[in-house]
Amino acid sequence: MITTQLKRFYxxxxxxSEDYRNSLPDLQNGPASLxxxxxxPIQQVGISNFKIPLKFMNKNGDIRTLDASVDGxxxxxxxxxxxxxxRIIRTFYDFKDEIFSRVTMEKILQAYRETLKSKxxxxxxxxxxxxxxxxxxxxxxxxxxxxxxxxxxxxxxGSTRFFVHMDFEYxxxxxxxxxxxxxxxxxxxVAAISHSQRSIANTTLECTGMLHPxxxxxxxxxxxxxxxxxxxxxxxxxxxxxxxxxxxxxVEDAARLVYDRFQxxxxxxxxxVRCSHLESLHSHDAVSRICKGIPGGLR
Numbered sequence: 001m002i003t004t005q006l007k008r009f010y011x012x013x014x015x016x017s018e019d020y021r022n023s024l025p026d027l028q029n030g031p032a033s034l035x036x037x038x039x040x041p042i043q044q045v046g047i048s049n050f051k052i053p054l055k056f057m058n059k060n061g062d063i064r065t066l067d068a069s070v071d072g073x074x075x076x077x078x079x080x081x082x083x084x085x086x087r088i089i090r091t092f093y094d095f096k097d098e099i100f101s102r103v104t105m106e107k108i109l110q111a112y113r114e115t116l117k118s119k120x121x122x123x124x125x126x127x128x129x130x131x132x133x134x135x136x137x138x139x140x141x142x143x144x145x146x147x148x149x150x151x152x153x154x155x156x157x158g159s160t161r162f163f164v165h166m167d168f169e170y171x172x173x174x175x176x177x178x179x180x181x182x183x184x185x186x187x188x189x190v191a192a193i194s195h196s197q198r199s200i201a202n203t204t205l206e207c208t209g210m211l212h213p214x215x216x217x218x219x220x221x222x223x224x225x226x227x228x229x230x231x232x233x234x235x236x237x238x239x240x241x242x243x244x245x246x247x248x249x250x251v252e253d254a255a256r257l258v259y260d261r262f263q264x265x266x267x268x269x270x271x272x273v274r275c276s277h278l279e280s281l282h283s284h285d286a287v288s289r290i291c292k293g294i295p296g297g298l299r
Contacts, residue, residue: 028082039078044122046073047088054125055099059214063099068127072108074118083116091115100125100150102162102210109154119156124149129213135231136239142230148213164205166213168220169228172199172254172277173244196244197280198228199251201258204298206270223261224254251277255290263292272298 032039047070054068072088091111098104105123112121126149133144149165173196181192201220205211221227225247229240249257254275262271272291279285291298 028084030081032079032081034081035079041078042076043120044073045076045083046071046122047085050089050092052092052096054096054127056127056129057099057101059212066127066129068125070126071122071124072112073122074112074116075120076118083118087115088112102152105150105152105162105210106154106160109152109160110158113154121154122152124151131214131217133227133230135229135233135236136243137235138231138233140231140233140236144227144230146213146217148216150210162207162209164203164207164211164216166203166205166216166220168201168203168217168224170199170201170220170224170254171196171226171228171240171244172251173226173248174281175248175250177281178245178248195280197278199254199275199277201254202274202276203258204272205262205268206298208267208269211267219261219265220258223257224249251275251286251288255288259290259292268292270294270297 027034049069049071052068052070053065055063055065057063070092072092074083074088076083092108094111095104095108105125109121109123112118112123126147128145129148130143130145132141134141147167149163151163151165152160154160173194178194181194184190184192201224203216203220205216226240226243226249229236232240254277255273258273258275259271262268262273270292272289274287274289277286
């Protein structure tokens with residue numbers, strides 16, 4: 001059998017002309033006859049988790065550059081084979097030097113619709129936001145990192161909904177366990193330690209603008225009080241034990257405390273909060289989920 005011998009050679013000097021570029025096969029923009037499966041619309045098509053450093057402005061007006069992970073999607077109508085995936089990243093890179101804001105997000109979402117000829121567009125920017133946390137009683141401080149995401153959705157009319165996602169870690173001391181421990185001491189002179197556990201509040205906020213991470217963290221600290229610590233000496237550990245004793249909470253209490261704090265902020269249109277207490281007593285978690293409760297809102 002005779003086989004054609006192809007050149008096993010890469011030519012770094014080869015220059016692509018416009019004619020050559022136009023001659024390259026493009027199956028994504030092929031006819032509807034190339035569609036596999038049902039010829040129906042797809043709500044989201046795009047790229048997830050591409051990395052890029054972005055500039056953010058903190059509450060004091062200082063600019064900081066943070067490593068971000070980006071998800072970018074557009075809608076796809078029936079009768080169209082696919083999208084040009086590379087345009088998701090290339091279009092985003094046109095705005096890479098801007099200080100990221102809601103205005104920036106809206107410009108990218110609009111550019112996605114125009115560049116990829118789509119009705120709707122979606123964008124999610126995820127990053128770790130560092131904030132210095134002062135120890136409770138010593139002179140130490142350390143960086144606490146908060147997982148944040150900004151998410152935007154632009155519909156076919158050009159209207160945008162904007163969301164902020166944030167995870168907040170705190171300690172939850174069980175009120176029931178505390179009372180049982182105290183009962184054991186008082187009635188039988190037995191040493192007993194009430195249980196507490198690391199807990200997480202997953203929050204989603206629909207808001208009018210780009211909320212500062214510092215504000216969201218402050219609201220969560222005010223609501224739950226017992227945030228986990230970074231730098232700890234013995235006096236800080238003792239203070240943390242006292243703090244947990246003063247602010248005991250069931251998972252139901254945690255959800256209601258956050259609800260009470262969020263409803264005071266006019267910038268927050270809607271919210272949903274999921275509190276998880278990673279039990280030290282049980283081999284399962286205790287969970288509560290609460291939403292603002294507006295008709296047709298987040299659930």
